[in-house]
Amino acid sequence: MAGNLVRKVLGSSRSGPPGLQGIPPLKREYLRKIDIFRDLSHEEMDTLDKMTRMTTVEKGRVIYRQEDRAQGLFLLKTGRVRLARITPSGKKLDLAVLEPGTFFGEMPLLAERRRNAYAEAIDDCLLCVMSQHDIERLVLTQPHVGLRIIGVLSRRLAESEARLEDLAYRSVPARLASVLLRLGENGVVEGITHEDLGDMVGAYRETVTKTLNEFQVAGYLKLSRRKVQILNRSGLSILLEDS
Incomplete structure (x- = not known):
């Protein structure tokens, strides 16, 4: 699938790509949940609806590869x-874990023709896909959408710089605490393995497991299979202040 997903999906019939049987025709509602499209008019949403195609990607599949x-x-x-x-x-090196309601693969917007990272589905995913031509047309006709895209990219750049600073100057416990606080804003981090966390903080899986066990003994969190329940955000935050 990787490398050919855009061409495959956008070249499919108007009824949608294979694998979408049983999914209700709610693409417009899905699109409205994307922050950058939140106040488009009915007519603008009609245009956006025609520009995009829906597809599903199974858990563990690579959506596109680096380069x-x-x-x-x-x-x-x-x-x-x-x-x-x-x-x-x-x-x-993990760069980000993206939640529903956002976009990715924005290199066409930056005049870059090769991906500088790869994208992998952590869960079964439902995506909408836009061609490079339609992205450019949308930004030209709806400048406020372009400005919002720039805002998202700016935040991602700031987050990447913060992670690089973490890798350079903070200890593994502090880096791990930072990632857990970011991913567990609702108090729970699910579906992420110790190896995944290691990739995020630049540490071996064994080191992450040892540190998580220490956090559990300290009462900061509770561990279960592929799930971390944060019990003491203040305790984890202190690790950042002391690093």
Whole structure:
């Protein structure tokens, strides 16, 4: 699927790509939940609806690979997506875990023709796909959408810089606490393995497991299978202040 998803989906029939049987025709409602489209008029939503196609991606599938040619933009409706990069030394570095209601694959907007990271479905995902041509047309006709896209990209850049600072100057416990606080805003981090957390903080899985067990003994959190329940956000936050 990777590398050909945009072409495959946008080249499919108007009735939608294979695999969408049973999914209700709620694309317009899904699109309105994307923050950058929140106040488009009825007519503008009609145009956007015609620009996009829905598709599903199974858990664990790669949506696009690093260095693939950038051909379009992805709008995440349901499920979570991991953005990660393989460094020249072969190490995997997680860049972000995206939740529903956002977009990714924005390289066409930045005049970059090759992906600088890869995208992988953490869960079964429902996506809308836009071609590069339609992205450019939308931004030209709806400048406020372009400004919102720039705002999202700016926030992501700031988050990436913060993660790089963490990797350079903070200890593994502090880096892990930072990631848990960010991912567990609702008090729970689910569906993320210790290896995934290691990729996010630049540490071995064994080190992450040892640190999580120490956090549990300290009463900061409770561990169960592929789930972390945060019990003491203040305690984790103190680790950041002391680092």
